[in-house]
Amino acid sequence: MDTKFIGKKSAAAGGWGALKSCGKQLLQSGMPISGARTMLKANQPDGFDCPGCAWGDPEHGSSFEFCENGVKAVAWEATEKRATPAFFAEKTVSELRRLTDYELELNGRLTHPMRYDAASDRYLPVAWEDAFAEIGSILTRLDTPNRAEFYTSGRASNEAAFLYQLFVRVYGTNNFPDCSNMCHEASGIAMRQAIGVGKGTVLLEDFEEADAIFVIGQNPGTNHPRMLGDLRRAAIRGARVVVFNPIRERGLERFSDPQDKMEMLRGGSTDIASLYLQPQLGGDMAAVRGMAKAVLAAEDRAVAAGLPAVLDHAFLTEHCADFQAYRAAVEATGWAEIEDQSGLSRQEIERAADVYITAERVICTWAMGVTQHLHSVATIREIANFMFLRGNIGKPGAGLCPVRGHSNVQGDRTVGINEKPEDDFLDALEKHFRFAVPREHGHNVLAAIGAMLDGSAEAFIGLGGNFARATPDSALVEMALRQLKLTVHIATKPNHSHLMPGEAAFILPCLGRTEMDLNEAGNSQLVSVEDSMSMVHGSAGINRPASPHILSEVAIIAGIAEATVGSTVVDWAELADDYDLIRDHIEATIPDFENYNARLRKPRGFHLRNAARHREWQTPTGKASFSSEALPDETVHQRARKGEGGRFALQTFRSHDQYNTTVYGLDDRYRGVYGERQVIFIHPDDLKAMNAEAGERIDVVGEHDDGIERVAEDFRLVPYDIPRGSIAGYYPELNVLVPLASAGKESDTPTSKSIMVSFRGRNAA
Ligand SMILES: Nc1nc2c(c(=O)[nH]1)N[C@H]1C(S)=C(S)[C@@H](COP(=O)(O)OP(=O)(O)OC[C@H]3O[C@@H](n4cnc5c(=O)[nH]c(N)nc54)[C@H](O)[C@@H]3O)O[C@H]1N2
Numbered sequence: 001m002d003t004k005f006i007g008k009k010s011a012a013a014g015g016w017g018a019l020k021s022c023g024k025q026l027l028q029s030g031m032p033i034s035g036a037r038t039m040l041k042a043n044q045p046d047g048f049d050c051p052g053c054a055w056g057d058p059e060h061g062s063s064f065e066f067c068e069n070g071v072k073a074v075a076w077e078a079t080e081k082r083a084t085p086a087f088f089a090e091k092t093v094s095e096l097r098r099l100t101d102y103e104l105e106l107n108g109r110l111t112h113p114m115r116y117d118a119a120s121d122r123y124l125p126v127a128w129e130d131a132f133a134e135i136g137s138i139l140t141r142l143d144t145p146n147r148a149e150f151y152t153s154g155r156a157s158n159e160a161a162f163l164y165q166l167f168v169r170v171y172g173t174n175n176f177p178d179c180s181n182m183c184h185e186a187s188g189i190a191m192r193q194a195i196g197v198g199k200g201t202v203l204l205e206d207f208e209e210a211d212a213i214f215v216i217g218q219n220p221g222t223n224h225p226r227m228l229g230d231l232r233r234a235a236i237r238g239a240r241v242v243v244f245n246p247i248r249e250r251g252l253e254r255f256s257d258p259q260d261k262m263e264m265l266r267g268g269s270t271d272i273a274s275l276y277l278q279p280q281l282g283g284d285m286a287a288v289r290g291m292a293k294a295v296l297a298a299e300d301r302a303v304a305a306g307l308p309a310v311l312d313h314a315f316l317t318e319h320c321a322d323f324q325a326y327r328a329a330v331e332a333t334g335w336a337e338i339e340d341q342s343g344l345s346r347q348e349i350e351r352a353a354d355v356y357i358t359a360e361r362v363i364c365t366w367a368m369g370v371t372q373h374l375h376s377v378a379t380i381r382e383i384a385n386f387m388f389l390r391g392n393i394g395k396p397g398a399g400l401c402p403v404r405g406h407s408n409v410q411g412d413r414t415v416g417i418n419e420k421p422e423d424d425f426l427d428a429l430e431k432h433f434r435f436a437v438p439r440e441h442g443h444n445v446l447a448a449i450g451a452m453l454d455g456s457a458e459a460f461i462g463l464g465g466n467f468a469r470a471t472p473d474s475a476l477v478e479m480a481l482r483q484l485k486l487t488v489h490i491a492t493k494p495n496h497s498h499l500m501p502g503e504a505a506f507i508l509p510c511l512g513r514t515e516m517d518l519n520e521a522g523n524s525q526l527v528s529v530e531d532s533m534s535m536v537h538g539s540a541g542i543n544r545p546a547s548p549h550i551l552s553e554v555a556i557i558a559g560i561a562e563a564t565v566g567s568t569v570v571d572w573a574e575l576a577d578d579y580d581l582i583r584d585h586i587e588a589t590i591p592d593f594e595n596y597n598a599r600l601r602k603p604r605g606f607h608l609r610n611a612a613r614h615r616e617w618q619t620p621t622g623k624a625s626f627s628s629e630a631l632p633d634e635t636v637h638q639r640a641r642k643g644e645g646g647r648f649a650l651q652t653f654r655s656h657d658q659y660n661t662t663v664y665g666l667d668d669r670y671r672g673v674y675g676e677r678q679v680i681f682i683h684p685d686d687l688k689a690m691n692a693e694a695g696e697r698i699d700v701v702g703e704h705d706d707g708i709e710r711v712a713e714d715f716r717l718v719p720y721d722i723p724r725g726s727i728a729g730y731y732p733e734l735n736v737l738v739p740l741a742s743a744g745k746e747s748d749t750p751t752s753k754s755i756m757v758s759f760r761g762r763n764a765a
């Protein structure tokens with residue numbers, strides 16, 4: 001393979017490159033002085049929760065855990081640059097729309113509440129009271145509350161999210177489209193079916209005891225850098241790390257821990273993966289089924305030879321339902337089908353199964369490479385099946401670990417951001433607050449877009465996030481937002497969603513996690529968040545607010561609520577002035593939050609009980625349930641390979657210099673791409689087969705057959721170590737190619753990792 005364009009393989013992830021990059025980020029973000037002080041308070045008992053990712057914090061959180069991308073997330077929020085009313089006066093909204101995400105981002109923090117003025121096509125400052133009054137008056141005048149959509153991005157604290165869902169339900173709807181719908185929705189659904197709990201079953205400590213860790217469809221080097229520290233420590237003590245990823249991600253190969261002084265001085269690094277397998281896109285269910293087949297075959301051999309069993313029979317008998325049906329399904333799946341669909345050889349899959357069989361304690365982690373496909377729920381059920389075989393749930397050092405994205409996406413769900421709420425929760429709200437809670441299930445992200453497009457939704461309120469850029473079919477969503485009666489964005493920085501104003505449109509600037517949140521009496525307010533390991537802990541900012549004119553998320557929600565539903569059911573102002581009172585309400589309506597206010601103030605917070613971790617199965621069968629689905633008829637990769645050729649299976653992922661739709665910079669250091677984002681990673685032989693040169697520019701054309709033309713223009717082809725037929729490029733630039741009509745079975749998640757495309761020469765058109 002021509003390795004010229006492939007990122008230099010000798011260097012490890014992390015290390016001096018990471019430190020250098022941090023210095024650069026601090027300078028570019030405009031916060032070099034206060035920066036260092038702010039960093040020292042990230043994820044500390046008396047500091048704020050890092051807004052970067054949802055990985056857990058270590059037991060003794062006293063020494064600062066260094067994380068390059070945490071530094072970026074913090075620096076970008078704590079920037080000294082400001083998007084003031086003068087910034088909005090200078091350009092029309094149409095002009096601002098021409099800026100890239102990166103150019104828009106560079107303008108820094110919002111400082112004033114703004115209202116769109118259609119006559120001048122500009123956002124102008126507005127008084128908070130006027131904004132609240134107008135929003136309230138439009139919302140109350142809608143025919144039904146179901147004509148409004150209330151979006152949440154996963155950064156909102158438990159307190160803000162609880163207050164938000166309370167307001168929306170008092171108002172009268174369950175329309176809660178949420179970033180989770182595009183993220184780990186499939187994990188929650190599959191795990192609830194399999195083990196009765198929609199959350200991961202491991203704690204950080206389990207990583208210290210696991211004999212093997214399977215990392216499927218995830219790039220922690222970029223997206224969860226602190227997880228690499230845990231993988232590295234595991235690798236050093238001899239645990240085996242098995243990776244399934246079509247792309248060779250550098251962080252999963254080798255990692256040099258900036259925390260380890262000796263390693264840094266020696267210029268050394270630690271090998272992370274002991275086995276690195278590169279399946280085709282969407283091939284994981286087949287790969288895991290193959291491993292299960294190998295485990296069952298090993299059991300048969302053991303029985304025949306009179307050797308100790310490979311399966312955990314005690315666990316299977318006492319704790320599991322439907323094992324025999326699963327066994328039959330595995331036997332019915334042939335190796336030819338498994339090899340074809342996974343893109344891996346039987347031998348490779350058997351090697352991975354050997355690691356599993358020889359390990360007493362196994363953890364399996366996964367993220368978007370698993371959840372953003374058509375058959376994600378079935379794949380995660382298959383992962384659970386595989387883990388049941390040797391009882392790898394509910395014992396130390398073992399378990400399921402979906403690695404969450406946004407720092408509080410898990411907490412937001414816990415406190416009620418859910419378009420399909422459980423009856424128990426609604427009953428508790430009704431009893432505690434004494435109002436008629438809406439029972440009809442509401443809209444998720446795709447349903448909300450559908451309702452906006454067909455005119456049945458008229459208002460959009462966004463608690464954070466960048467709805468227009470994070471969702472599929474960008475052009476359609478832009479149109480959908482612009483035809484609404486009302487758009488409201490509660491945000492820290494300007495983004496493209498703000499530039500798609502409805503008839504009445506507001507940008508309401510809020511405090512970020514790093515900033516002090518003071519109440520009327522001048523007392524600092526604490527918020528709380530829940531990480532991927534279900535640890536709930538406090539977070540209090542230390543920086544001065546970006547502007548004296550901005551409010552906390554809680555205060556903004558309370559303002560809108562009061563103007564919309566009044567204060568008879570809930571005294572919003574009182575809650576906004578003392579978050580302890582909000583937590584009292586959470587404690588009164590949601591299980592396992594006993595003594596919330598006291599436990600929250602303990603250094604590491606507290607753990608929300610996970611029944612499956614204790615081998616209590618809250619499933620319909622009362623057991624850990626095997627599923628016995630057949631493999632998908634065809635994956636996107638198998639479909640792309642058929643026909644005349646020239647079709648590819650595209651996945652959209654993150655570069656090293658972005659946080660979702662927030663683009664910090666134009667480099668993707670670990671993949672060797674600098675100064676650009678319009679690239680497509682492709683196997684060198686695929687390049688040759690289509691007579692293309694490395695570096696050639698092409699248009700990427702969507703091949704979803706619904707008659708809609710989707711084109712992403714002007715991308716550069718970059719040869720890369722990726723399976724033939726699979727290609728990759730960055731979100732959100734490629735969201736124009738993600739079809740709204742393609743969604744995961746049961747999860748309804750856009751299939752951002754399996755998009756059928758072809759190329760068109762730049763000169764051909
Ligand atoms: N710095 C930073 N941190 C972040 C984020 C960020 O944007 N920047 N985003 C946050 C959020 S919201 C989330 S959800 C997480 C996302 O964390 P990740 O899930 O790591 O995010 P992606 O960049 O989408 O990477 C997907 C990985 O899955 C692989 N993959 C794609 N398709 C397949 C497949 O079919 N099979 C297998 N086995 N692998 C596949 C890709 O090659 C890639 O390595 O990170 C969170 N943390």
Ligand SMILES: Nc1nc2c(c(=O)[nH]1)N[C@H]1C(S)=C(S)[C@@H](COP(=O)(O)OP(=O)(O)OC[C@H]3O[C@@H](n4cnc5c(=O)[nH]c(N)nc54)[C@H](O)[C@@H]3O)O[C@H]1N2
Binds near residue numbers: 153182183512653731
């Ligand atoms: N093609 C493709 N599409 C995807 C994905 C993919 O892999 N491929 N990934 C999906 C995933 S996993 C996710 S989670 C979604 C993410 O979707 P979102 O959560 O909607 O997007 P973000 O980019 O995280 O939102 C960034 C904006 O949030 C605001 N913000 C930042 N901090 C705060 C804060 O503290 N408070 C408030 N109120 N606002 C704040 C800022 O204005 C910023 O512009 O995108 C999804 N879309």
Ligand SMILES: [Mo]
Binds near residue numbers: 179
């Ligand atoms: Mo996410």
